[in-house]
Amino acid sequence: MSGTTTRPASRTRSWWGWGWADAHPDDAECTAMGALIPGTLARPLPVPRVRDLRIARPAVEPPASLAHLVDTDPGQRAAHAMGKAYRDVVRALRGRPGRIPDLVARPRDERDVAALLDWAGDRQVAVVPYGGGSSVTGGVEYRGDAHRAVLSLDLTAMDRVLEVDAEGRAARIQAGTLGPALEDQLRPHGLTLRHFPQSFEFSTLGGWLATRAGGHYATGRTHIDDFVQSMRVVSPAGTSASWRLPASGAGPSPDRLFLGSEGALGVITEAWVRLQERPTHKASASLAFADFQAALRAVRAIAQSDLLPANCRLLDAGEAALSGAAHDGSAVLVLGFESADGPVSARLEQAVGLARSHGGRRGTDPAGDGAPADAAVSAWRSAFLRMPYLRDGLARMGAVAETFETAATWDRIPGLIEAVRDEVGAAAVKASGHPATVNCRLTHVYPDGAAPYFTVLAAGRPGDEVAFWDDLKAVASEVLHRHRATITHHHAVGRDHRPAYDRQRPDPFALALRAAKGALDPRGILNPGVLVD
């Protein structure tokens, strides 16, 4: 999370699973994890190989003028076939990935993007914008067969911080810049974007903007939306360039139409974003709660104060146990404060005081051995970063370890969490015939509500993983809909969330969005199937 990741030139990304190929749990670790979940496989599924896939020759050839931007290597095409949801990983493990794109193109600048869009439009080639490829909602794959061919538009060659305005704390950054490279280029200026989604290493600024990413921080400036001064977006109808402004009341915000547009309205090529000084003062603490409902009230009180904690993560008992933050059935609230301006311990103590007044207990060691409770903070943080790799290891054991998130107003939160736990848990038990776990944590809190994040751990249905997960997700989506909780807080809609999104989105807004899409992408080549048809 510190952004200091160094990347040896030799390190390679996994084509089928999360992150670095060399960071995946090995067979022994997979087997050990699988043993913790009744009903899983005895041995891990083999790591899938590109050469075992049947990859057809590209259905189109790029013109000579664009050939230098285009890659037809089967490994690259396979790696661009899908994002990194659990259902993507198991499709790869089972040798049935999504449609392999015909071509992977890596534009170096905006003119390349425009030229590729022009060519694709002429040839009825679908263009799927691709940043770090970390989508967990089917955002970067093509489904269907309405287009002659599919081009994965990989923006990662556009990876530079182009300008820094140190006085105004802003930078102009290319959309294909991955998190670590972005922070590396800002560090010499003493500044940071301070946007750390869990996917930080494997996602790009453009991807964050296109999906309205949520950062690591629980309150205040954490959503990428709030960091945008201006954007450049290349659409088949021309390039949209908004002005760099701290605020404007001139009509509906142009940037807000493209934020969350998931590549369906245009390709984001760069943005001026707001930066911050690196925090120098930090303080954190954790509190245990015997009563989850009391913990929810504590979190609400803190969220409604003007304390603005950087972290205010409430782990339910199951999540606390899973991450090693507590093992006695307590819920754990992890509080953190950060500032570049001055000490934050007074704010921390005020927040701790609020938590205590709702029954929080500070300083008891989760393992009961007298160590400081703040060990829970670091235990949780390492688990957080390692989690996607473990998920893939469990997938190799035939187990489901997947997450989904939502947000709702406070009045909905207790009932919503209980219903998700009960109904998704029951569905998992019924479908797998084995025990299942549904845990919850709050990742982001607001004065008027919170974002619960659920983790499902279940034996799954080996050989039928995709349908098993889709069934569970359908149950979850139904619960969310019934509680008027959003289908996504920060994972975007993609293709997996389309049915629920279509029910959530106001119909007149759908009309407006479809009309906007028709105006900007008249030939319907941009990320077809996402947001609107």
Add this chain to the structure above:
Amino acid sequence: MSGTTTRPASRTRSWWGWGWADAHPDDAECTAMGALIPGTLARPLPVPRVRDLRIARPAVEPPASLAHLVDTDPGQRAAHAMGKAYRDVVRALRGRPGRIPDLVARPRDERDVAALLDWAGDRQVAVVPYGGGSSVTGGVEYRGDAHRAVLSLDLTAMDRVLEVDAEGRAARIQAGTLGPALEDQLRPHGLTLRHFPQSFEFSTLGGWLATRAGGHYATGRTHIDDFVQSMRVVSPAGTSASWRLPASGAGPSPDRLFLGSEGALGVITEAWVRLQERPTHKASASLAFADFQAALRAVRAIAQSDLLPANCRLLDAGEAALSGAAHDGSAVLVLGFESADGPVSARLEQAVGLARSHGGRRGTDPAGDGAPADAAVSAWRSAFLRMPYLRDGLARMGAVAETFETAATWDRIPGLIEAVRDEVGAAAVKASGHPATVNCRLTHVYPDGAAPYFTVLAAGRPGDEVAFWDDLKAVASEVLHRHRATITHHHAVGRDHRPAYDRQRPDPFALALRAAKGALDPRGILNPGVLVD
């Protein structure tokens, strides 16, 4: 600003000028003010009378089913003909108001709104949504003759707080609720919207939403955009109802399309908005700066800290003198902090410390008589609320006293302010043949920029006021455009800002917006001429 305004039933709104008819300066006060500005009239123009206007009979009649909602009283029709910009006031003073609407309708609920839109669509009647009528950019008048008739849709009969969620600090409020009525209905719950634009008494929630209003506060939660949980918008294509959510990443925000849509995409009928506890801790101070550039640096340092002052208004020397905050050529920075959670004096002292480190002097009385400097705070506040009335009094003397605002990044601010002062000032002198004053204050500050607010005081060109002002505004708009400063920070686009808005708005966004308008308002009846054609 406290929202405690009581409104005697007998009090009447001025049809031609700002606010209450009985609050206007009388002839003697007008004459005294005029004497301060060389080149103005010797006697005030008479207060205009509705009976002196030639008001034609309505070109259409409502059907019997809607007749009970419709008002054809000439006084009401005249009062709904325009907003309250300087150019509106002088048009009324000169007996040449904008086109008088044929009908004024006052729907009582959403069904009434939908029925009126249906009827208007069938009959090619333009519908101009009208809240408090305080637009200063030509937002509530009809220009042109492409429609058979004009209906002013006055929402102020929809003026209730319908639900309060005290735990989640939110309320469902009808769009036609004026500021004081809104706060009056929230007060028993101990909550406040805490949104106090200068027009507070004479503007509505729906108007704030449709124009992306800025509140009184300098930082943090001050724009109405940030208070929106959900909205209901009636369009000719159906009613858009978004879910009440603290946050969502599901596609581009539906609410953000309607925020700032100025009645061109639909009629906002109600919204769930986020509330706050009433602040109980307050502290304020003012500092004088001999050097305006140093003051700008002080403000930037404060805006980039995490102190979040409620007020951080920098008045330049002219503005400070005009409002009585200083008379020695100093710029004055007014700082204020508020909290419902705890004392704010430490934050105030930190901000004062930052200001001092940039050369600010605290505690010197503006008049030099040893009274505490904080008198500047209250002097400025009363002047702020009285200002629009004085503007109209000066208009009666043939003088221009008008304002406009913008926002720009910090790198642009010094040059922008200087260019506006120089070029608009020179244009005013040249056109009037008399001295002119252009003052500036910063009303809102951001880590990455600020919102300068300009006041122009000039003799004007009696008899030719509208053209005089339009010429000055054209000069101002050109300067803003050259400095890539927005045409409006919180006054909206309306009709007066259309040319500049069209230059500022990215072309592809214009295509998208026009397509959205076509989808939601296919017969083009909603506030024609606003935002898109």
